[in-house]
Amino acid sequence: MLRKIYFLFCFIVCTLPVLAGNIKGRVTDHTTREPLIGATVMLEEKGLYDITGLDGSFNIKNIAPGTYHLSISLAGYKTRVQEITVTETGMPVTDITLEPGNKKELHEVIVAGKTNKAAEGTARLIERDASQVMNVVSGQAIKLSPDLTVANVIQRVSGISVERNSNGDGQYAIMRGMDKRYNYTLVNGVKIPSPDDKYRYVPLDIFPAELLDRLEVYKALTPSMEGDAVGGAVNMVMKDAPDHLAVDANLATGYNELFFNRDFMSFNKGGINAKSxxxxxGNQYNATAADFPNATADYKQQRPMPNLVGGLSVGNRYLNNRLGIILAGSLQHTYRGSNSLFFNTEKVDTFSGVTITSMQQRQYSEEQLRYGLHGKLDFRFNSRHHLEWYNAFMHLANTQVRDAVGTQLTIGGYDPENGNATLSFNTRSRITRQQIYNSTLQGDHQLLDKLQLQWAAVYSKASNRQPDNTTIPLSGIEQHFEQTRTTVGNASRSWEYNTDRDLAGYLHLVYNQPVAGVPVEWRLGGLYRDKQRTNFYNNYQFHPANLQAEYGKDFNDYTEIQWVIDNPRGSVGSALNYSATEKIKAGYLQFKIAAPRLEVTGGARVEATDQGYEMKVPIGEDRPSANQTYTDVLPSLHFRYMANDKTNIRASYFRSVNRPGFAELVPAPIVREEYSEKGNPDLKHAIADNIDVRYELFPQATEQLMAGVFFKHIKDPIEFTLQRDPRRPQDSYYMPGNFGNATNYGLELDFIKYVKQFGIKANYTYTHSSITTTKAQRVRDANGDFAIITPEQTRPLYGQSAHIGNLTLLYRNARYGWDAQLAGTYTGDRIVTVAEFIDDDQWQKGFIQMDLSMEKTFGHFSVFAKANNLLNTPMEVYIHKPRNNTDAIPYQTDSGKVLVRRDYYQRAYLLGARYKF
Known part of the structure; x- marks a missing residue:
């Protein structure tokens, strides 16, 4: 009898899971349908619960059949209790929506819940409902990513690679294979000026990423947008005032692995002269050595302090939600650098090979102080009138020492086996301070039921300062692998400043008037911008007072070197001493037809440009000033077919322009360390016709699948190449030019998918571009003598990679408060320097960068860690020709190509804490 009871008990226990069911579902926001992550779903009668994952899903297993009450709760939302019935097979998967809590009614405005502008669902919603092709990175994704600057964030977007600075961080965006010159940058929809001394593109590494609500990338332009973008436009949407008191603070520290193995080199930056x-x-003053303090030569080597990163934002709404205020700031004090290897080659065509003349090993030490301040006030007078005042100040100070040791490979008894060589030592100390300030006052007024007025008044100023840039060279020798500094060479010190000031006004009239029962939105507007740019450059050359003085005998420190000035009044006769103006007048007419399944946006924009320069010291130049005036008509047409609520099919066409950079027109030469460059006053602006087709699927509010193709035809593209001066054929300069026509086409794929705690973000872009330019080539003529011919060569556009890919693996466990992501980026081969001679272009080798971030949350507190460049992938540059040198050269192989440059940046780590209320 007991045995029968035992077997019956075992049978019931074993069959209970079979008879039990599962409760599955998904929790979403009632208004946006965005999945709610971290909501608690509890079965009240059993006390069993689950936490919703990245896709908002939950699953409570092994529930006996019956009727229960399911409680769903999440901070900021009303708790919902729902009665459910569980059968032997469970219950069907169902969506459960939560309504935001704390709704408030104003006197004349009803606020029925506010969309989280930084959420993933909001980013997907913006992409889905946009009138043109675009991609969005949410503030939530930015916060959890390994990236600290906007330049590093933007590399995660499909079709975008970044040009990196000397410490390996991203700096400029290359969009769809179009160099940084073909893009423009917005802050809250308003274009900002550039601190660059010659061009108009904006360095994105000046912007701390944590100040953003989201990052928008426009890949197609509508008539209401400024028309000077061929690759696209980057819009940084800054943090906005929340609908309740919100405080977000973080503090972190870390270190760069590069300085585990070597010291950081610095100088006395507090003792330099701000002005020359x-x-x-005055310009008649003859400077003496006493006018130049030796602070820039007061070098010190030691291990750097740990990096420090912090941020704080506070926001709230007042006066019955009429007044919103947000104040945010970010500080990043970091120590970065690189170990770099350079090879110099002969600047002549050597037929089938490359002759390497010298090798230089460089150590960069860079102290970066980056901070950003952001404030915004918005005031609602009533439901029809709204004002906003936005202010932002961004600052990046980069204190750099470059310490280089050069080895002569073709002269001086180079003997690597016995460790003998002729050396050159070169130390450069430099401070670069870049700033961008923007103040924008905007108004939005509903004048009539169908008529709306939008306006903006903008003041912006960007500046760049490089005071007392000092370079000190020494000769040296290597004997039996021991290096020794010997005599002093000629030194230089320079001062360089520039400012770029914009005054701009925007005006938009929006009129809604149905046509044949179909809603149509008409937009009429324009802008006026007055840009004033000033540039100053001065350089002093020195030679040592004692030409025979030797290091270690006559002096032991660089501050002890006695100098004689070669040009006591300085050298201001440079193309970098100029002023420039640019006045843009633009008007547009735009319509948007919103049929039930088809949206059509189109119209035309007219932009009139008056751009000119004036050299301040036009020594020997026959064109000391010049102006270019031209008018462009820029039509565009965008179709969005909505097969259903989750699917878009887009097709668009737009025409755009690219204007020359400011110094690109100035004809005087600029002498650089490795080459000389020169402007071209006859340079024309480029005009591009752009076509896009894209399929978009949004299975859930935070998921997407997008596949698109693009095509660009560029007339008179602007590229820098080494060119001979028509007036002095013996001289070659790195100069901008127009090169007929170019084409650029490609394919983009985007994929985002979440399953419970796991997610994947992936994108891939294939790009093919083609441009034909004239190159130089040495040949033998009929008499057997050398002659130069100029054949044409077809190549990709400068900076364009054929293959770009991103893969990010996400993990989030809301129950235990864990977030993690592993992000990989691949950038394929691309041209980084266009050479004068045929087949001598320099190519950057494709590379993979891997980054990691993790965060653990404890209520309002969390701790996080970030690690960058986990693979320590070097940046390498090659010429795809064999080398002529037959002797063994370090780091060179017989692979049929010549290594020109190799940079190692090492890994960087950060550990910090965050408080959010």
Whole structure:
């Protein structure tokens, strides 16, 4: 009898799971249908619960058949209790929506819940409902990513690679294979000026990423947008005032692995002269050595302090939600650098090979102080009138020491086996301070039921300062692998400043008037911008007072070197001493037809440009000033077919332009360390016709699948190449030019998918571009003598990679408060320097960068860690020709190509804490 009871008990226990069911579902926001992550779903009668995952899903297993009450709760939302019935097979998967809590009624405005502008669902919603092709990175994704600057964030977007600075961080965006010159940058929809001394593109590494609500990338332009973008436009949407008191603070520290193995080199940056003697005493003043403090030569080597990163934002709404205020700031004080290897080659065509003349090993030490301040006030007078005042100040100070050791490979008894060589030592100390300030006052007024007025008044200013840029060279020798500094060479010190000031006004009239029962929105508007740019450059050359003085005998420190000035009044006769103006007048007419399944946006924009320069010291130049005036008509047409609520099919066409950079027109030469460059006053602006087709699927509010193709035809593209001066054929300069026509086409794929705690974001872009330019080539003529011919060569556009890919693996466990992501980026081969001679272009080798971030939340507190460049992938540059040198050269192989440059940046780590209320 007991045995029968035992077997019956075992049978019931074993069959209970079979008879039990599962409760599955998904929790979403009632208004946006965005999945709610971290909601608690509890079965009240059993006390069993689950936490919703990245896709908002939950699953409570092994529930006996019956009727229960399911409680769903999440901070900021009303708790919902729902009665459910569980059968032997469970219950069907169902969506459960939560309504936001704390709704408030104003006197004249009803606020029925506010969309979280930084959420993933909001980013997908913007992409889905946009009138043109675009991609959006949410503030939530930015916060959890390994990236600290906007430049590093933007590399995660499909079709975008970044040009990196000397410490390996991203700096400029290359969009769809179009160089940084073909893009423009917006802050809250308003274009900002550039701190660059010659061009108009904006360095994105000046912007701390944590100040953003989201990052928008426009890949097609509508008539209401400014028309000077061929690759696209980047819009940084800054943090906005929340609908309740919100405080977000973080503090972190870390270190760069590069300085585990070597010291950080610095100088006395507090003792330098902010202005040159020319500026202090006038242009007739003859400077002496006493006018130049030795702070820039006061070098110190030690291990750097740990990095420090922090941020704080506070926001709230007042006066019955009429007034919103947000204040945010970010500080990043970091120590970065690189170990770099450079090879110099002969600057002549050597037929089938490349002759390497010298090798230089460089150590960069860079102290970066980056901070951003952001404030915004918005005031609602009533439901029809709204004002916003936005202010932002961004600052990046980069204090850099470059310490280089050069080895002569073709002269001086180079003997690597016995460790003998002729050396050159070169130390450069430099401070670069870049700033961008923007103040924008905007108004939005509903004048009539069908008529709306939008306007903006903008003041912006960007500046760049490089005071007392100092380079000190020494000769040296290597004997039996021991290096020794010997005599001093000629030194230089320079001062360089520039400012770029914009005054702009925007005006938009929006009129809604149905046509044949179909809603149509008409937009009429324009802008006026007055840009004033000033540039100053002065350079002093020095030679040592004692030409025979030797290091270690006559002096032991660089501050002890006695100098004689070769040009006591400085050298201001440079193309970098100029002023420039640009006045843009633009008007547009735009319509948007919103049929039930088809949206059509189109119209035309007219932009009139008046751009000119004036050299301040036009020594020997026959064109000291010049102006270019031209008018462009820029039509565009965008179709969005909505097969259903989750699917878009887009097709668009737009025409755009690319204007020359400011210094690109100035004809005087600029002498650089490795080459000389020169402007071209006859440079024309480029005009591009752009076509896009894209399929978009949004299975859930935070998921997407997008596949698109693009095509661009560019007339008169602007590219820099090494060119011979028509007036002095013996001289070659790195100059901008127009090169007929170019084409650029490609394919983009985007994929985002979440399953419970796991997610994947992936994108891939294939790009093919083609441009034909004239190159130089040495041949033998009929007499057997050398001659130069100029054949044409077809190549990709500068900076364009054929293959770009991103893969990010996400994990989030809301129950235990864990977030993690592993992000990989691949950038394929691309041209980084266009050479004068045929087949001598320099190519950057494709590379993979891997980054990691993790965060653990404890209520309002969390701790996080970030690690960058986990694979320590080097940046390498090659010429795809064999080398002529037959002797063994370090780091060179017989692979049929010549290594020109290799940079190692090492890994960087960050550990911090965050408080959010």
């Amino acid at each position: 003697p020319y500026e202090i005493n």
